[in-house]
Amino acid sequence: MNRRDFLGKATVGTGLLLLPRLSAAHPVRRARRLTILHTNDWHSRIDPFPDDGGRNANQGGAARRAALIADIRSVEEEVLLLDSGDIFQGTPYFNYFLGEVEMKLMSEMGYDAATIGNHDFDGGMENLATQLQHANFPLLSANYDFTGTPLAGRTEPYRVFDKGGIRVGVFGLGIELAGLVPEQLYGATTYQDPIHRGNEMGRYLRTAEKCDLVVCLSHLGFRYRDEKVSDVSLATASEHIDIILGGHTHTFLDQPVTVANAIGAPTIINQVGFGGLRLGRLDVAFPKKGETRCVACSNLHV
Amino acid sequence: MRLPFAATSALLLVALTGCQRPIGQPAVQPQYYVVTAAIEPDSTDISASRVADLIAPYSVQLEDAMNRVVAEVALPLVKAQPESPLGNWTADLLLAAARDLFPDYEVAFAVQNYGGLRISEIGPGPLRVYNLYELMPFDNELVLVEVTGSELTEFVSHILAEGGWPVSEGLAATRRGTTVEIMVGGQPVVDDRIYYLAVPDYVANGGNDSEMLTEKRQIPSGRMIRDLLIDYAAKANGPISVKSNGSRIKILD
Numbered sequence: 001m002n003r004r005d006f007l008g009k010a011t012v013g014t015g016l017l018l019l020p021r022l023s024a025a026h027p028v029r030r031a032r033r034l035t036i037l038h039t040n041d042w043h044s045r046i047d048p049f050p051d052d053g054g055r056n057a058n059q060g061g062a063a064r065r066a067a068l069i070a071d072i073r074s075v076e077e078e079v080l081l082l083d084s085g086d087i088f089q090g091t092p093y094f095n096y097f098l099g100e101v102e103m104k105l106m107s108e109m110g111y112d113a114a115t116i117g118n119h120d121f122d123g124g125m126e127n128l129a130t131q132l133q134h135a136n137f138p139l140l141s142a143n144y145d146f147t148g149t150p151l152a153g154r155t156e157p158y159r160v161f162d163k164g165g166i167r168v169g170v171f172g173l174g175i176e177l178a179g180l181v182p183e184q185l186y187g188a189t190t191y192q193d194p195i196h197r198g199n200e201m202g203r204y205l206r207t208a209e210k211c212d213l214v215v216c217l218s219h220l221g222f223r224y225r226d227e228k229v230s231d232v233s234l235a236t237a238s239e240h241i242d243i244i245l246g247g248h249t250h251t252f253l254d255q256p257v258t259v260a261n262a263i264g265a266p267t268i269i270n271q272v273g274f275g276g277l278r279l280g281r282l283d284v285a286f287p288k289k290g291e292t293r294c295v296a297c298s299n300l301h302v
Numbered sequence: 303m304r305l306p307f308a309a310t311s312a313l314l315l316v317a318l319t320g321c322q323r324p325i326g327q328p329a330v331q332p333q334y335y336v337v338t339a340a341i342e343p344d345s346t347d348i349s350a351s352r353v354a355d356l357i358a359p360y361s362v363q364l365e366d367a368m369n370r371v372v373a374e375v376a377l378p379l380v381k382a383q384p385e386s387p388l389g390n391w392t393a394d395l396l397l398a399a400a401r402d403l404f405p406d407y408e409v410a411f412a413v414q415n416y417g418g419l420r421i422s423e424i425g426p427g428p429l430r431v432y433n434l435y436e437l438m439p440f441d442n443e444l445v446l447v448e449v450t451g452s453e454l455t456e457f458v459s460h461i462l463a464e465g466g467w468p469v470s471e472g473l474a475a476t477r478r479g480t481t482v483e484i485m486v487g488g489q490p491v492v493d494d495r496i497y498y499l500a501v502p503d504y505v506a507n508g509g510n511d512s513e514m515l516t517e518k519r520q521i522p523s524g525r526m527i528r529d530l531l532i533d534y535a536a537k538a539n540g541p542i543s544v545k546s547n548g549s550r551i552k553i554l555d
Binding site: 043044046047048050052053054055058059060061062063064065066067068069070089090091092093094095096097100101104105108109122179180181182183212213242243254255256265266268270272276277278279280281282283284285286287 | 318327328329330331332333334335336337338339341342343347348349350352353354356357360361363364367368420421422423424425426427432433435436439440441503504507508509510511513
């Protein structure tokens with residue numbers, strides 16, 4: 001199928017929301033649909049994988065990703081583009097240019113936010129702070145305390161995005177650094193318990209910030225055999241996180257995994273492998289005013 | 303652009319039921335796109351053209367150095383646990399480098415942490431500099447670490463507990479349930495003897511949960527592992543055809 005044909009078909013049934021003139025004529029009308037696009041662990045994979053007969057030969061690549069994102073933006077009104085960390089390290093672009101190209105590319109593609117992966121420390125914190133000059137999007141981390149480091153004041157715990165009236169709270173959580181990242185690279189950074197901080201952020205974004213949707217950008221890893229905190233254990237212990245966009249374990253989930261949270265409500269976990277091989281997409285539809293949840297569900301079932 | 307679209311997932315609807323949402327309960331419809339050559343941008347893709355223009359001045363600086371052919375790979379160098387051709391090849395190159403770099407020490411064996419090898423296969427075909435950058439992107443230094451036989455046993459037990467890391471010739475380690483048997487240079491480990499192991503400084507400094515090596519005496523080489531791999535891969539006599547026969551790391555539980 002033609003790429004644009006596909007995108008056209010994918011939006012059948014939501015056409016009204018996509019007409020800009022209608023939006024302009026009714027400025028107070030709220031959007032009922034939001035498209036979240038996401039990547040994780042793209043690891044400096046700027047060119048496609050080498051065309052050498054390997055498993056991922058000639059796949060991925062920033063220019064193709066940019067084309068795809070631009071196509072989706074051309075038909076979807078409200079798009080959030082997010083990344084779950086490990087932007088850096090993996091190809092000579094990082095060794096030579098220290099993350100400058102990655103940050104410029106993500107800015108050009110219009111990323112709204114990213115969190116910090118363990119390999120984003122690989123050039124040191126001073127370097128990450130330097131490369132942030134090339135980024136027009138925030139790095140979000142709610143559980144690394146950078147007080148007294150070069151990153152102090154350079155990151156934010158969360159951002160609230162107003163997407164056509166839908167309030168989306170996005171925050172970041174990072175993995176424990178001790179034993180994983182060389183100490184001289186993370187220095188005085190203090191790691192805080194992700195579950196505790198995740199619950200604090202979720203509660204705050206839902207109640208104080210009145211967010212309709214709470215999204216966690218996580219670099220904790222999808223799931224572990226041992227007790228190590230993961231996206232699954234975070235989801236299970238959380239109350240207000242709707243969606244966890246994960247990373248670190250390079251997990252290719254063909255469909256998101258839904259986990260019952262601490263109050264029995266579903267939390268969606270997604271992860272799209274590594275190396276920019278995939279772009280994840282979640283279309284979040286909110287019901288019209290007066291509709292109950294079940295009506296909305298049956299309307300949307302395919 | 304007239305190109306096929308690669309893939310999307312089956313449609314799945316998940317209703318979110320969190321409380322206190324000002325505008326009602328959302329439903330989520332997921333899909334994903336596979337980024338392949340089928341979505342190759344053309345000149346009508348303004349965003350992709352800008353991205354390509356942004357990359358070009360950087361990529362031109364890398365091209366010549368990265369495309370240099372170092373050697374020829376005859377059999378695919380594949381990464382796997384508990385041991386593999388890619389792991390054995392890498393660790394043997396590090397051992398050869400360590401023996402040249404530390405002529406005054408008897409190097410028992412070399413170790414590379416499994417997670418430190420960042421690609422899953424190389425070849426067959428020409429081995430180029432960029433392959434080795436992608437295999438070992440980290441700026442890790444090769445160091446010697448001085449350990450006693452009992453510390454060596456603790457470290458090798460960790461390697462086994464992790465499912466097996468790339469190790470060079472000189473080490474044969476077997477785990478049966480909770481029993482670990484280690485031979486170094488064909489001899490059992492002597493607990494109070496001193497051994498010298500060639501490892502990345504990342505591991506020597508406790509990385510990948512190797513805390514048993516921290517505070518041990520380290521002898522620096524001043525050479526990055528990646529650069530050593532580039533130099534020593536080039537020393538191959540003929541095409542590289544490494545096989546792994548499982549004699550270095552055995553996990554039998």
